[in-house]
Amino acid sequence: MAELGTMALLIGLGVTTYSLLGSVIGVKIGLPELIVSSRRALYMSILSASVASTTLIAAFVQNEFAIKYVADHSNTIMDRAYVWVAFYSGNEGSLLYIVLILSIISAISVRFAPKQLARSMPWTIAILAGVQLFYFFVLSFFANPFELLETVPAEGRGINPLLTHPGMFSHPPLLMGGLIAITIPFAFSSGALLAGNYGDDWVNVARISAILSWAVLGTGMLLGAWWAYTILGWGGYWAWDPIENVALMPWLVMTAFAHSIMVQKRRGMFRMWNVALLNIAFVLAQLGMFINRGGPVVSVHSFASSTLGMIFLGFMMFALIFAFTLFLWRMPHLKSDRAMESFLSREASFLVNNFLFLAVMGITLWGVLFPLFSDLARDVSVSVSAPYFNRANGPVLLGIVVMMGVGPLLPWRKASSRSLRQWFIWPTAVGILTILVLLGLGVKRPVAIFSFGVIAFVAFAILEEWARGTMARHRNGENWAKAWWKLVNGNRPRHGGYIVHISILMLGLGIIGTNFYQQRTDGALEIGQSLVLDNYRIEYVDNGDSSRPDRIAKWAEISVYNIDVNSYATEKSAAKAQGSTGFTLNDSTRRPGDRLISQINPWHGFYLDFNMASVRSGIRSTIIEDLYVIPRDFLPDGRVSLAVSINPLAWWLWAAGPIFILGTMVALWPQAADRPNTQVRRRMIRESDI
Amino acid sequence: MMITFGCIREEDITLEQRMHQLTNQLMCPVCDAQTIDGSNAQISQDMRAKVRELLQEGKSNSEIKDYFVLRYGEDILAAPKGIGFNLLAWIMPIFIVLGGISIAFLALKNMRRSNTQATLIGTPKQHELSKYLKQVDTDLGIHEDKNSEDYNPNNQSVDEIKS
Amino acid sequence: MVIILEITIALLSIAVIAYPFLRSEKYKSIFEKLGTRDKILAERLRIYSKIHDLEAELSSGDLTNSEFLLMRDELRMSAAKLLKQESEPPISVSGNELEAEVARQREQSRQASEDRDL
Structure with missing residues (x-):
């Protein structure tokens, strides 16, 4: 069994080496058979990767504890559904997963690449094969998932308890898949440069593959946030942990690319810039792989310390040098077709937005690396965590949101002052009005209020454009829904982009709400006692035991009441005098105005083998705010120690996910105008026969 | 101005709120990249209790942070203080943003200057093309009408060339 | 096994x-x-299809007459240039220059079509 897996990896190493060398030599000596054969070798890496993966999964299913990886990451009592999670839960398996994904998407992108790219395809294939080669190499010699144990244990160690959550079926694979998929657009742009194909032929395929990887990465991060919120039990969703940061950085660069590639597509500008962005994103993805595997930075996510660090660091440095040497070599050929006509144009606004994205990336990178500098420079270790990133990145992120409103309102080329007035007056008015209304309502936190104003400005700018376009079509006799749909259909990249913007605004609402207006309290309750926070009262009704051989687990039954604060005025003022936000009640009898709104069952488990606690928080969610209850611990004296918070607007974070995916799909859906119409296609067929 | 608005003054909020502020700014010494607020490790629980105790004694936020720095070292703080070498951590973002914006504007300016030349070069030798243009029109089934003169900006109307 | x-x-x-x-x-x-000739042919046919798109947009009222003519003539010029190259003997132009030329032509045709987005 294990032998088959190892063999498959070695065959994979062989075919990718052949594919890399064959493509390069085939082009150099002009041997078409060799080029075609190398392309087929690239396809064959799917076979190797999938045989190896199937073997590993089969080993998990059959509990083959002779294989070290299986013994380390599963046991007989593990729910069989989690075999899929166990597959990539460790270092070796996740590398195998990565090469599986890369081999599949490489083949798909090569197979369906447009014919105009024929000249640069061998180079693209060489790059794809080269990256796969690296992973097969590491898997074969440094991180073989099929390594055998000398003595076969009777029982495995079991899966990491933090991973036993439905979110884990999709969060890690999407994240790793998104990171590695950045290889595809990079291979197309660099392949074109290597072949000396300076036209814009690679733009469409790079754009599509880049946006796909970007969307997958974004969805993966969002699912990770959702998982952290519901299970990690620290009450947050984004910790600016180094591993989160290394996924965020390439995502930011790809976001910049998704915008600036449109400038190249439409206006033939920013050629150099787009290539540079893909290079940066690819190198950052490799940085992510490096930090993830034995890198020098601590993180909750990192795989147990591994010796792979240096190898991945080496590959990252190689990628960096390769990408930018190639870039500098070919730079003279990447001139823009025409120049910027005005600062007030969409292309100029895209450039500014690009630099803001890169600034967030740079600041994040600086924050990730600063502890290392501190260590090296003065031998003092420091931590750089959420408070730093929030403060340093916050203003720039707000600037990006502002640009999100400004950019789409500016036309290509040049804006006239008339059109500026026409387009900006209403969104700006709505933004200012929002700020005034919030101030009038007595809402606190000026920074947050200003941010809400900005969000309103952007939202209204999008709505304004949709409204005008729809109305113009409606006047021609189409009904409203149809008119809007036709408008969106007319330019999918643009309107899909707007839908994505709306999802980002929803994220913004959630981020501002939870960061600026969260209320919290802690307390330990006996059965029958209640904890009051703002206008909620939670009553600890009962508990239950759900221990299994590998864990001690308990859940609490908690009733959530909406209360009339006036009924609790005495206790509240007493608590305030003591300096606490919430307070505990011994007597849980209902008072006037109490209304039962929900029952929640937060859960707390302790895993003996891992010496690790895992919790599932109880959440009562509305679009206004979440009541969020974490059972920190079930105390020996029978009380349960709870951390309770009210997270305003948290619902919007998760609602943004589907909208984000929808927008991406609209933006990527093939545009009807890209296809030649039938009449011309017929002519094309006729003429190419001649 | 905005930054001072964004911060809440210590005396405006309850001790419990201050406690949560502080626990979010102190790292758990035994965990990987977690604050004591999120961590359930024993030492985090003890540190949380200590923070509460110190707050009740009436200590200020910075006094409490200093207390922990003294015992656990600088890396107990979730974000380095902006003094000495660590000032670098805070100054760099400003340079990154300013540098980025100025590069963007220089690039924009540069791209504008090259504009004038780009438009001059691209003009084709149109008279040589008339034969092919006719072929294109036949391909497309275009029968030229004379309206086109009204709008053609360069007065190099295609029709003139054709005739 | x-x-x-x-x-x-x-x-x-x-x-x-x-x-x-x-x-x-x-x-x-x-x-x-x-070969390069096929590339130019494909490019020219693409321009034709763009002109047909423009015609469709004119008839659906998305474009005014003058806008339409302006854009169409740019595209026609690009197509004519490509046609000229197709009829020339292929030896005179090296591969790289052709690439550049095709890219330039494509750019011009795009310039015409992009105005639809405004």
């Missing part, structure tokens, strides 16, 4: 990779077909 599987995979990989060498002529002809 495992040995047989391993050998099968290895043989299958080799067979698939070696196949092109057994069918050399076919691939030679494919590569020759990807």
